[in-house]
Amino acid sequence: MNESWNPPEGSWASSAARRRNMQAIRSRDTKPEQLIRRLVHAQGLRYRVAARPLPDLRRTADLVFRPSKVAVFIDGCYWHGCPEHYVPPKTNEGYWSDKVARNIARDRDTDQRLAEAGWTVLRFWEHEPSAECASRIAAEVESRRARPTGGGRQGGSD
Helix, strand or coil, X not given: CCCCCCCCCCCCCCCHHHHHHXXXXXXXXXXXXXXXXXXXXXXXXXXXXXXXXXXXXXXXXXXXXXXXXXXXXXXXCCCCCCCCCCCCCCCCHHHHHHHHHXXXXXXXXXXXXXXXXXXXXXXXXXXCCHHHHHHHHHHHHHHHHHCCCCCCCCCCCC
16 A cells, blocks of 8 residues: 555545545444344344435435334444543544534434434444344334324334
């Protein structure tokens, strides 16, 4: 690799190594997501992965149960500002702290828009026990399936 790499004007990357590291971070199919998905699937529930709950909203949930209107997000502690585990960056502090603050604001906006559209939003931190997350997801989906919807399809698979 070219270690004499210079970041483009206004780049967030403080070095070539940092750039490679940041590009390797997954935005979907993380280990916590995969484990929770396997546990939810084992309970007989079916869902969409990395899908938009609302077609006109350019945001994706990690698991989407469309007929039940349940959207699940498994948030990374760093990227979403976990109160227990978030550690402010040591380099390029202004950029990364602002980025996390924007992520948190976007998360709240997403929650509000989905709630206004009749969706239930479930958010979990990546460090939460996967089995507990899966149980809460299953309970919410089953609860929403059991409610009369006033004309929509009842029951069925998600």
